[in-house]
Amino acid sequence: MKTGFIGYGNIGEMIIKNILSLNILNEEEIIVSNRTITKLDLLKEKYPKITTTSDNKYLTRNSDKIFIFVKTPQFKEVMEEVNPYLSKNFHIIHVCAGLSFEDIATIYDGPVSQVIPSIASTTNEKLIDSNFRKKGVSLIVHNKKVNNHEKEFVEELFNEFSYIEIIEKGNVDNLELATALTSCGPAFIALLVKKLSKIASLKSKFDVGETEDMVVKTLFGTSLLLSNLDEDKIDTNADETIEKVATKKGITQKGLDYLDPEIERIANELFDKII
Ligand SMILES: NC(=O)c1ccc[n+]([C@@H]2O[C@H](COP(=O)([O-])OP(=O)(O)OC[C@H]3O[C@@H](n4cnc5c(N)ncnc54)[C@H](OP(=O)(O)O)[C@@H]3O)[C@@H](O)[C@H]2O)c1
Structure with a gap:
């Protein structure tokens, strides 16, 4: 058989x-x-x-x-x-x-x-x-x-x-939330890449292919930083990565201060909408 x-x-x-x-x-x-x-x-x-x-x-x-x-x-x-x-x-x-x-x-x-x-x-x-x-x-x-x-x-x-x-x-009730993260996740992340690339291109002389290439390569490298592939497990250390990039009063910190509450609000509303 x-x-x-x-x-x-x-x-x-x-x-x-x-x-x-x-x-x-x-x-x-x-x-x-x-x-x-x-x-x-x-x-x-x-x-x-x-x-x-x-x-x-x-x-x-x-x-x-x-x-x-x-x-x-x-x-x-x-x-x-x-x-x-x-x-x-x-x-x-x-x-x-x-x-x-x-x-x-x-x-x-x-x-x-x-x-x-x-x-x-x-x-x-x-x-x-x-x-x-x-x-x-x-x-x-x-x-x-x-x-x-x-x-x-x-x-x-x-x-x-x-x-x-x-x-x-005992955890089946959380299946939908986990589905939103792991199965819908690639589409949500792809949308973020698309929007970042499009707006960056509109605000510069780069065409959208060039900005998307920069975003995707950065996303790939960041994923590796956040994952511990050698250990064969996903070990996120987002805070460490943020700390390594941001300097006080620099543009990363400015961006983080703006994004932090916005992303928290969007994440809350997103889960409320789809689950
Ligand atoms: N896409 C994702 O990322 C994702 C992630 C997690 C879970 N899922 C789940 O995966 C399931 C499939 O999604 P999908 O995106 O792969 O859908 P899809 O691309 O539409 O694929 C469904 C396939 O099933 C075939 N099919 C339909 N009725 C059939 C039948 N009676 N006998 C044999 N084949 C039949 C269709 O054939 P035709 O070629 O004739 O249309 C089509 O190739 C969904 O239930 C979804 O919830 C999807």
Whole structure:
């Protein structure tokens, strides 16, 4: 039996390519389905031994566990389609934000894990032996029917290319807040980069490509300063970084004095709006 993956969009493509490029699973062990089958042409070209289909029932009959990477409103339809082919202890792993285990139990009452991945975990074969193989955070939560062996499989798989954060039963209420940080985070940070670059370009003779290049390279270096990659853990030391840059009465300090309350207000309002 193979490992099945349903949905080859933004997240499905990232995770499947990560798995294949880091040799986490072999091509022969993988079956992928997407509604629009032509989306899988390039993947099949690069990995000819992979099985591709647009038939979720065929995929389920040939898999012993399935990952579901469709959009949240499409999840129910997919589950109803594959449900007749699921044995009692079939492990479903899905990435759909905003779906509770109680919602799913009305359709399928077996072992289910939810993973909230992040596009920040995109990796490739060139990074296999580097410190940058692993990036971003995957949030993982299991329902009580998932056994230890199944937990390990999911956690070890995502641990290969991301930092995993296991959300324990008592902490599920905080999943949305963590999702805002880790999964929405790349979009929020990209917006900040875009706005900084655009305004800096309007206020100077640099074009927006040049300002964006400066901002992105600075962001990359700052991320490394804030992370302790050698220790294989994220160890933020934001205060230390701020202290190293700002001098009393200098322009950094002026900027910090202005930004500090503004960012606090924006962060408060942002979380109030989306959670
Ligand atoms: N994007 C992110 O950064 C992110 C982060 C964390 C979690 N998520 C979660 O990931 C899920 C997917 O998001 P996404 O951005 O990857 O969406 P997406 O790009 O729209 O991908 C969804 C894919 O599912 C396919 N699909 C839809 N119905 C199907 C069916 N019945 N059978 C087989 N394939 C089907 C679509 O096929 P077509 O090619 O025919 O459209 C599409 O390729 C969402 O639930 C979201 O909450 C996303």
